[in-house]
Amino acid sequence: MLAAPGTNRVTYFLALETSCDETAAAVFTDELQVLSSVVASQTDLHARFGGVVPEIASRAHLRSLLPVVDDALARAHIGLKDIGCVAVHNTPGLVGALLVGVSAAKALAFGLGVPLIAVNHVASHIFACRLAAGRDIFPCVGLVVSGGHTALFRCDTALSMELLGGTRDDAAGEAFDKVAAILGLGFPGGPAVEREAAAGNPKAHDFPRSFIHDGRLEFSFSGLKTAVMYACHGQDVKRATPPGPGQKRADLAASFQSAVVDVLAMKCKQALRKTGLARLAVGGGVSANKPLRAALEAMCKKEGADLFIPPLSLCTDNAAMAALAVEKWKQGAFAPDDLDAEPNWL
The missing domain is CATH 3.30.420.40 (ATPase, nucleotide binding domain)
Structure with missing residues (x-):
């Protein structure tokens, strides 16, 4: 369940990333401690085409997402029942690829009865610097x-x-x-x-x-x-x-x-x-x-x-940088039930 900001109880976040050709999941805490970060690369699938093929990327996300989530939870040594919030990159990116992550995140948040937070993929790349700096x-x-x-x-x-x-x-x-x-x-x-x-x-x-x-x-x-x-x-x-x-x-x-x-x-x-x-x-x-x-x-x-x-x-694309969700969580900026993928942002 969700721990309120300012309490002594740790809240665990599960984050998903499927904006392009990397299927990723991560677990982190409300104190920005990254417990796991798992990325399944699709490079071999797209190499023969010389670039990312959107339909191939979307299908690969469908195959890889749940195993990647299971791996991220296992590496963090927690279970789904311990998750207090679900975060997902919903913009920008390939619309079909984004939809896989957004749909999975909405289902997980609903099933677990926890809030959902939508995170901007571009903003997360900047926040990765905050994670690395530790300040x-x-x-x-x-x-x-x-x-x-x-x-x-x-x-x-x-x-x-x-x-x-x-x-x-x-x-x-x-x-x-x-x-x-x-x-x-x-x-x-x-x-x-x-x-x-x-x-x-x-x-x-x-x-x-x-x-x-x-x-x-x-x-x-x-x-x-x-x-x-x-x-x-x-x-x-x-x-x-x-x-x-x-x-x-x-x-x-x-x-x-x-x-x-x-x-x-x-x-x-x-x-x-x-x-x-x-x-x-x-x-x-x-x-x-x-x-x-x-x-x-x-x-x-x-x-x-x-x-x-x-x-x-x-x-490179990963779900740990979606720890930007912690900042939105502190403000109570949760996503609506009808959250959608937004391929364009800039």
Whole structure:
């Protein structure tokens, strides 16, 4: 049953994540202690297609969700009867995938007679920094950089996010996936490009860095992707085949990665200066990129700002970051019985 905020009784939360291609469940307490976090990856299912196929993702969630929940409860050494609140990422994401998690969460909350809390997946990526830090990080500038989103926010509190600017076309993670496909590196593109880039020269190609000297806090990676394609194949792209292993491919990967990192670091610097804030919290799958982490560390050191980036396990999609639900629970902000999946948010 639910323990009221301020009492000595611990409340256990069960959280679900099915927004894209990771089926995840986690158990945490109202004191933000994560007792378990289980993620079932679908990478192998989507690799042959070079990207996430929504219908395949939804069906895989149906197969994996209950086993993942059972595993999360077992690792936390509690049973369903001990759960005092159920949380679920209901926005944004693939609508079919979200519906699996939302439907399961509603059924669990109803069956257990406990409250249901709807959590924003993007906001959770910022809150992952709070989890990792073990202390309050707000107010801060938040950067969410993933396969579906690249956006900057002013975050005055964990539940207050003002959009400062986002991408006008591809998200950074999407660009990594598309460039990986151009180079024949496979899926997922982020880790593949980073590995290939390690042997390349980041200055071999002078790729565009859109808006880097523009004061607007906006991003655009579509032109960069196109530039890589022409540098790789020339003008005859219809008959192009991916380059084989070698220095050319490594240089292309390194130069592309360098362009993305430069833009992200510059826009974060501009956001810090425009808001006057001295904290930067970065979340999302692309935040696992080592050159990006190094560039942001160097930038924040020069700007005199504190940088918060979660460990790799909290960068990619997971349910532990839905511990943001604790903040809503403290306010009694429970979801209605007719909670629905909302694929679009930004």
